[in-house]
Amino acid sequence: MKSNQNLDMGASELNQTLERLTDEIMANHQNQEALVLVGIRTGGAFLAQRLAANITRRSTRAVRVGVLDITLYRDDWTQLSHKPLVGKTELPGSIDDQEVVLVDDVLFTGRTIRAALDALIDYGRPRRIELAVLVDRGGRELPIQPDYVGRAMALPSGQRVNVYLTEMGRPDEVAIELGPPARS
Template sequence: MDLKNIILDKGDIKRILTRITCEIIERHKGVGNLVLIGIHTRGVYLAQRIGKGIVDIEGIVVESGTIDITMYRDDWTKISNHPVVKTTKIPFSVDGKHIILVDDVLFTGRTVRAAMDAVIDFGRPDRIELAVLVDRGYRELPIQADYVGKFIETRQHETVNVLFQEHDDIDAVLIE
């Protein structure tokens, strides 16, 4: 890992997630009908951290789940002939809920579109919102995040890598 490519460190990520958590609580005037769904892989860790932040601030545990969008992608055959499908775990009804999909990076919008398709297969939520740590632009679909940690200008060929302690033994965001 090239340390000069780090654009967000552990402290930056913690501050951003605190702000996003507060924005969610403020916009929803609490968390009564709210659920968090993390998009595999790193969106799951973000959703868990936001959920913990809600508990710390509001003292309320928000229902949460995880979703794998591999088979919902319109480009999965281009990614791999043998995609690795992870677990989708939504142990609650999504009907009538305010869902916040959580992901690490928003780029083309295709992952989010796939996640919305997957969620709707579980029922009919009242609202779906999106929270992302990094928005890097270059949308191919008309999708935008409701909660954005940081807008980062990149070149289209660059990669934004989000690393989390739970998966990568470090909290950092890098451009490569």
């Protein structure tokens, strides 16, 4: 661990938080036939897969899960100093008239979620879209609010939240690090 890093959530607490989010999502979606979890690439995609696995393990029905790439929907992509890497969006079929839970790792300004909503609507007209985030760090610039929150915290502008997952080649943890926050 770097010296400028404070561990906010270790692997055990992260898993407990995902179990609680699973409980909350299942309580609001008893008809799992219409439920689709869509993770925002990259961290949100892995979290959506974990939530879907939790729901599937607890129920009699496999939950559909997809991945949404929002690169070209971001309002800052033309300002990036490097050429953005565009990933693939993979949805498990039509999202028309489905109940979509959009999943991301960290909610900050709301701009990533705005881009995700624009991208998602281009693929169909869901009956309902909800938002699940592992960490809500506050600091909104747009009127975006999550329906499911793993952990809410207010951080000063000199800190950022990084979510590390085993799927990314790191041990599961949420770390508060020094430095400017990502503008997402």
